[in-house]
Each structure stands twice: as C-alpha cells, then as structure tokens.
Amino acid sequence: MAKLISFDEEARKSLLEGVSKLSRAVKSTLGPRGRNAVLDKGWGAPKVTKDGVTVAQDIDLEDKFENMGVQLVKEAASKTSDVAGDGTTTATVLAEAIYRDGLRYVASGCDPMALSRGVQKAVDAVVAELKKLAKPVKADDRKAIETVASIAGNNDKEVGKILADALMKVGKDGVITVEEGRQVSTEVELVEGMQFERGYLSPHFVTDVDNQVAEFDNCRILIYEEKISSAKQLVPLLEKTSKAGVTLLIIAEDIEGEALATLVVNKMRGILKICAVKAPGYGDRRKAMLEDIAVLTGGKAIFKDLGVKLENVELSDLGVA
Template identity: 25%
Template sequence: MSQTPIGSKASEHDERLSALYSNTTAVRAIASAVEGTIGPKGLDTMLVDAAGNVIITNDGVTILHRMEVVHPAAKMLINVASAQQEEIGDGTTTATLLAAALLQEGVGQVERGVPVTRVIEGVQQGVKYALERIKSRARALDGLDREVLYQVAMVAGREHRDIAELVTEAAHLTGDEKLRSREFRLADCVMAAVGAESEVFQGLVIDKQRMSPQMPMRVTDARVLIVDDELEAEELDSEALGTEAGFLLYRQYKEQFRANLERLLSSGVAAVFTDRGVSPVAEEVLGEAGVLIVQRVTSKDLRKIAEHTGARPIKRTGLTKGAEELHKFLGLAEVIYEDERMENIRIVGGQGKPMATILVGASTEEVVGERLRIAKDAASSVQAAVRGGIVPGGGAIELWASREVEKMRETVRGMTGFGVEAVARALRRPMTQIVQNAGFNPLEKVEEVNVAQIERGSDALAVDCDDGQVVDMMERCIFDPTSVKLHALQAAGEVTVAIMRIHTIIRMKELSPDEA
C-alpha cells in the first residue's frame, strides 16, 4: 500500500493558493509605502525618478501614482486609491490600509482552512454592516459651521493653519447650495504658484494672458462674451477660392465678419474669451476699441467663466445675431484684469453663481506642489463634510465599528462568520497605524481605547498622538467627513473581494492586428 509523503498536503494547499499569496504580498508592499504617512505624526515620502527629479510628499494618492508598479494586484489597489480620490478627493491612504488589512485577515482565515468563497461572503456581509453602522453615527452640520469646517480642513490639511483658513473662507464664499452640488468640486478652485501670496477671493483665476500687450490690462463693469469656437471669418477651401464665385464669396465672408465685430462692439462687450484662435482682423477691430481678448481658453475654464459671469457660450455663427439678441448671451463681471507678475487673468465679482478661488503660494516648486496637494485635500474634505456630515477621527469610528461587526458575527452561521471576523479585525488597522506612527505601542494603546469606548459607550475615543492619553476626538475637534470613511471602506471591500476571487494568474499572449 502506497503512503502519502509527509507534507504533500501542505504543499498542495500552498500551490492552490499561490495566486492569492502572490497578490496579497503585492498589496502589502503597496500599503507599506503609504502607511507611514497617516496621522498627525505621519512622515513624508521622497519619490525620485531616473532623471533625479524629486517629489517630497505626505499625500497617499501621489505616492501611489508616482511609484513604479508592475504587479497586477498592486495596480488594482492603486486604482482603488484613484477611485477614492476621484469620488471624494481625500482618504486614499485609509482606503489602501483597509484594503491591505482586509486581504491579510481574509487570507489568514483561508490558511485556517476556511473556504475562500465563505471568507468572501463574510467580508461582503461584514463590510455592508460596518458601512450601515458608521453611517448611523454621522453628525450633520448645522449650516456652514465655520469652526467645524476649519477643524475638518485642519485634519485633512495636515495642520497647516493658513491653508485651513483659506479653505474655510472659500467654502463660505461659495455657499451651501453650491457645495452640495454634485457637479461642483471645491478642490478645482485651488491653484498654486511659486512666489504668490496665499489668498482667497470671490472670482476666478485663468492661467492665460491677454492676446496683445496693446489691449487693456483691466476692464471694469465688464460685459463678457464667450466664443466656444474660433473668432474668425468662415473659410473656403483652396479649390473653391480658385474660382471667381468662390473669391467673391470669400470677400463676402470677410465683410460680414467685420460687420459682426462692429455689431458686437455696439452691444457693449469689454472682454472676450475664446475656445480657439482669433484672427488678425478681430484682434485689430476689438483691440482698437479697448476690448480685452483671451484666446485658447480650456473648455473647463470657459464653463467656469460662463457660470460665474452668467454668460452663455456662443459659436462664431451666432455673431450674426442682432445687438439686442447678442446682449442675452453676455455675462457681467465687476472687474477683469491681468496679473502681470503671476501671468494670469482674474475675473472678480461675476453676476452669475458665486465662485471662490484659493491661491496657495510657496517659495519653491517642490514646496508649492505639496501645498497644492494639501489644499486640495482640505477643500475636498470640507465639501464632503458639508454633504454627508462628520464622524470622529483618529481611527475612533473604525474601532467602534469593529466591535459592532463582532456583535453581528455572533448572528452569522457557518464558516461565513470567519469572513465577518476578518472585517472586524481589519477595522482596527487605521488606529493601529496612527498610534504606531506616533511612536506608541499599538497593541497596548488600541486595546486601552477599546476598553474605554466600551466603558463610556462612546464612538469618539482615540489616542492623543502627543502624549498617548485616551481623549474624545469630538471634544478635541478632530473630525473626518463621513463620506471619506464610507467610500474608503466600501472600495477596500470591493478590491479585497475581487483579489480573493482570483484563482489563477495566466500571462496573456500578444494579439496580432488580425486577432485584436
């Protein structure tokens, strides 16, 4: 009778899970690149490329996007961070840490003999329940509470007081209705420039200059025209121009275009912004009349100008309209001027929707780049807080949710409960990493907070990273937007399930053009 060699079952088990182990190792490596940045005591990361260019940052999504990655599972995790950034604008490091922790805990259950499918079911149930419980603890904002918004900006802005003040002021200038709009992103209102003085004002900054130095640098009470097209006469192809009829039509187009420009001036236009180029004729006619022209403005900026000034974009064919009809397409701004030192155009006091611009300055390119990222994170978090309320920061809400999931685990039958257990353990990871980055023993401190939360019936207790004491995050004004937490956990759960479902990794062949 043959005998099974000792250890063969173990090796067979390892071979069946080789894809899972490989993917888990790759994800863990990615998480380790950003875990040291989380929390008030988190440190920076230096990114260096082959040319010696350097980026020093604390921003998780920047680190993940710029690091060299080849493993497909690692790329999946980076895509999670990108989705978090795109949807919320902050919380990428939290999403990455949670995903790595969920996967690690899930693999741990598989190694105990729990079937992968059961672990996946448990992870899905546990994440869903945790999301419900965290959402139930959201504190809605009472209007645009300046102090709360400032504290949210301070946490997301890594305690840069000047940036927190700018973002808070910008939120108030923008208004509650605009901040709650799904189409508006306060982070898009943040700009940065070397040598600029940090400020916030109600208006826009367009990274362009006037078309000609002979045009006015400043126009006031300015009627604004937006041409979502090129500002020149209709063109004929060379073949048509070669005929007498074609040449006459060409002259007719030119004369009509000049008449359109004269009509435009009679409507009181003082500033023109175009999507494409401007012909010499238009430059001459409008420039001599004192009109400020800015050409080749991006579509995104044209939309902002239209929204802020109340202008309605028009095609060049629309310039044939009468002066009275054209008037309906014009916007209005209190002042439009070129900042020669910063080489940009400012539009202030538009009659349309209020819009604020946050300008962040610094002394060097490296520093201004990081301050821009910090300000965008702060702006995103403030807007998220307005939309979805806040929860305690410092990992407090995740630790509280961990216990809630543990209670729910007791109601789950069969091996699915082990997947739920993995979620409960993973939810302790954010506080564990924050405490570790602060220089304290995470095993000791997290358990101390856990006991304190149970005794006081609180979801807001966490560790003071300065002295290691257990404190109330809400009383210390350390908040996180609810949506940042919810989206991070949901994204982490989805990528964990996706990776755990992978049974085999196969290299694809290159397809020929006929096969593609």
C-alpha cells in the same frame, strides 16, 4: 512575447506578497502621527511626502506577479482619492486586511463568491453606521471647518486657520485654489468674480495707456469655443453692439488675420469699444472654464457641437460683467 502563468496557491501568495509590500510602505503614513516617506524620483532631489496615494503610485516591483498585487491596491487607493479626495492610506490598509484574511478563508475551503458577498454586506453595514456617526459641518461653523481642515492638513493648526479663513470669505459656493508660492509665508488672496491668465491680443485694445490695461464696466461678453479668422463672421455681431452702444469683450480660442484687424480698426476709429482675449485652459478644461464664465456672466457659451453660427449670435446670448 512569452507569458508567465501562475495558478492557485502559488498565484495567491505572490499577489499577497505584493499587496503586503505596498501596504507596509503606505501604512507608515497613516493618521496624524504617521511618518513621512522619502521617494527617489530618479531625477532631482528626493521627494518627502506623507500622502498615501503618492507613495503608492511611486511603487513598482520587479516580480511581475507581486507587481500585479501592487497594481490592484493602487487602483483601490486611486479610486478612493477620486471619490473622497482622501483616505487612500486607509483604503490600502483595509485592502490588505481583506485580502489577507480572505486568502485564509479560501485556503480552508470557503466559497470565494460567498466570501465576496459577505464582505460587501459588511461594507454596507459599516457605511450605514458611519453615516449615523457623521456630524454635518455647516458653512458658517468656523470652528468645525477649522478642525476638519487641520486634520486634513496633518494636524497643522495654522493650515486649518488659513483654510477656515478662506472658506469664510468665499462661502460654500466659492472656489479655493491652492498654488505654490515663492515666499516662506502662506498668503490668502481674495479675488472678486473670476480671473484667468490671458491678456489682450493687441496693444490697441488698451484703455489706460499709463498702466497698459484694458478696463470695461458692464460690457457684453462673447464666449466662443472656436478660432475666429474671418471678419465676415463678426460683422453682424459688431453691428448689433454698435447700434446698442455697448462695449464688447470677445473670448475665443484665438482671433487672427482679418478678424483681429477689423476689431483693431474699429477700436482705433472709435466706432466700437472692444477687446479680445484668448480663452483660458486647453481641451476639456477649456470647455469647462468657458461654461463657468458663461454661468458667472449670465451668457451662453457658443460651442461648435451646438451648431450655432457666429453670424447668428444675438445680444441676448452675450454675458455681462
């Protein structure tokens, strides 16, 4: 495929044109008084947003050189979002200002590398000053949390109050998950411990027939990354839990075949109080969630890269909840 090549002033001007077009679209959303942008997704209804990085990600220009300028600033905005979680619009505006003024200095004969070092020194000075001006927010300072949350929510005081309520309930080490609801009102639901959307693998594990739920207190929890299909793998652990007289919950990628049949038979005969569920999530997220469950329950997550066989798992490796 043939390549278009551009040099010197022509290339710089094309890049600047792309950067300027992106910045003009994004900076209109800046700050609490920023305006909304309407994006045509090509399917369904248009999307209305005030999020700078969302606007930036939706922009692609027809001119290849101008589009390269767009991609450069997109990268800056995206990294800012990854590191800080916000500030993408500000990053876009600053990137355009630095690039525009930088071109002016380069055109007047300034050494680009010296200019880059100067910009970095200015960045370091500004960051140091911002750290001096910053006011730490304590976990128990409801008013400060509400103010910060309101600003992050486009100066919506109702959003600020809801987030402050949630933070006060879960504390600084708690986790807040925001989900799209089906109602007009916004609700805060406090969940003690941890929950994930997975059910028992067999109805025979049910302990409350009327409500069709399986409930255990102070049960041991096996956290296993891989699929369990052989009963032979499970027998040593089942014997240990039976002798100890404890209930067992198995969380694994899947439990099938004779392994699942063995668990069901032992449960129906009253030999074991047991239940099995599939592990939550997929890929790397599943591994992270299993680690969270292990930390929460005080157990060990048995991952395949650890080289630990299921037959060698001890009761001390299991979590408790």
